Amino acid sequence: MEKGYSQQKYSELSSGGKLPRIGYGTGSAKGLDTILEEAISIGYRHIDTAAIYGNEEVIGKAISKAMKEGKVKREDLFITTKVFSEKHDVAKSLNKSLQALQLDYVDLFLIHWPVGDWDKESQTFKQPPLHVTWKQMEDLVKQGKCKAIGVSNFNVQLLVDLLSYAEIKPACNQIEVHPYLVQEDLIRFCKKNNIEIVAYSPLGSSYPEPSGKNHDRCC
């Protein structure tokens, strides 16, 4: 049975927010300003970005223009951004993102990868323990800088640990999913625990990050 796409479905987050089922993954897409304008015009409301994509300023300009022109209201948009590895300095990263995006808050703020920067010398990752980072993420919600918090690229084991101490539970786990990587167990676990799945590279393809595939960080 055909359903009009104006009846676009949403996922209800444990935080209370509504996440449109089809979002626009910005990654390093070319000509983003033009394409975002068109995306908003035809009905996209969920826009996914990250500090590492280096496109938050372009997105900020595009959404601010769309809002000024009355095409969309802030409360109808769902904007996600992520703190990149580095040292998981989440407050500094979110403040920078908000400034670039010209926003007072994002709808969802994610830890991009469970690990920080790779230190070649010691052959370890540099980051504080996740419980320390998560506490700082929770503080950002309390400060009103993000409506919801979540994670990306977390496996079941990491989520079990996080759920054991989280005061604010992760609203989402953004992971790679497509027909060659169906992620049955991880999806089942997340659904059971009210953690929404957001699938990146859903078609099994991606653009390389601007710095190329061999940089020294997770991407």
Place this chain on the structure above:
Amino acid sequence: MAVAILSLQVKIMIDVVDKLIISLGITKEPVVLELAAKHNKTPSQIILNWHLSRGYVAIPRTSTLSRLRENLESDTFEMTPEEIKKISALNKNARVWDLKDMEMAGNVPVFA
């Protein structure tokens, strides 16, 4: 002059990088093509519909205007549970972002 040449080189490099789309080729799978023909949809719409039918969110990226609408309209039809299962059967635990060529790969929990 030197600056102009340098910026041109950078621009060419960016153009080349943008064309290097990593693709696992799922849109060329016979089962996906067969379902696309059956439902009169594109292979990408079939795959996105598979995600939505499984009950979660997908964030496709594209820099092609026509694909924007195509992706957004991927929930305007329904596939049967059998058709969804056929697509899921393509699983081979292959990643786009496998980080295989990075020295830390074995230490990232999600890949362990």
